[in-house]
Amino acid sequence: MNVRRATVAGLAALTLAGCSGISTSSDWDTSYDFSGRNTYAWMQQDAEPGMDNVNERRMYAMADEVLAASGFQVASPAQADYLVAYHVGTQSRQQYDTYGYGAGGWWGGYWGGGMTTTTIREYEEGTLILDFIDRKRNELVWRGSASKTLDPGASPQDREETLRKAFTKMLADFPPES
Numbered sequence: 001m002n003v004r005r006a007t008v009a010g011l012a013a014l015t016l017a018g019c020s021g022i023s024t025s026s027d028w029d030t031s032y033d034f035s036g037r038n039t040y041a042w043m044q045q046d047a048e049p050g051m052d053n054v055n056e057r058r059m060y061a062m063a064d065e066v067l068a069a070s071g072f073q074v075a076s077p078a079q080a081d082y083l084v085a086y087h088v089g090t091q092s093r094q095q096y097d098t099y100g101y102g103a104g105g106w107w108g109g110y111w112g113g114g115m116t117t118t119t120i121r122e123y124e125e126g127t128l129i130l131d132f133i134d135r136k137r138n139e140l141v142w143r144g145s146a147s148k149t150l151d152p153g154a155s156p157q158d159r160e161e162t163l164r165k166a167f168t169k170m171l172a173d174f175p176p177e178s
Helices: 002-019 053-069 156-170
Strands: 023-028 039-042 082-100 105-107 110-112 116-134 139-149
Touching (some): 023 156, 116 156
Antiparallel strands (some): 082 116, 105 110
8 A cells, every 4th residue: 555655756756846726625524444455457437528538538547647656456347346437527627817907007107097907718627527426335535626728729748648647637636545
C-alpha cells in the first residue's frame, strides 16, 4: 500500500505543474477499510451523454494507465474488489473582468468621474467523476472528481494528456489510508 501511495505521489509531483487548470476533489466512506484491495473492473454502463466512443476509450486507457502505475490490476467484474463507474458533464460558465479607475479619483490633472470597462467571457467547464463501488457490498466507497475549462480546439494528444493529468491528480490520494 505504501509503495502504491509513493508511486502515485511521485506521478502527481511530476504533473502537478501542468495540472494547475484542473481542480479535483474526493470523498469517501471513512469507516471503510481500503487495505488489501487492489483489483477493479469497469462497470457496464451506457455511454454518458456527450461522451463519444473515441473519448470514452481514451478515458478508460488513461484511467487504467494511472491505476496500473499505482499497483491496481484489472479483473473480471465477478472477481474485482471494486467496480468503477464514470460520469461526465459540462456546464456553461461566465467570467467577469472589470478594468479601470473606479468611481472617481485624481486622473490626468483633474478629478475624474471614473472609467471602467467590464468584459464577459463565456466558456465550458467539463467535469469527470469516478466512483469506486465495493463489489461485494454494492456500496459506493470513494468518489473523485476533476474539473477543467474545455478547449474545443485541443488536439487528440492534448486531450489524452489532460485526461492523464486529471486522473493522476484525482487519484493521488486513492486509496485513502484506513
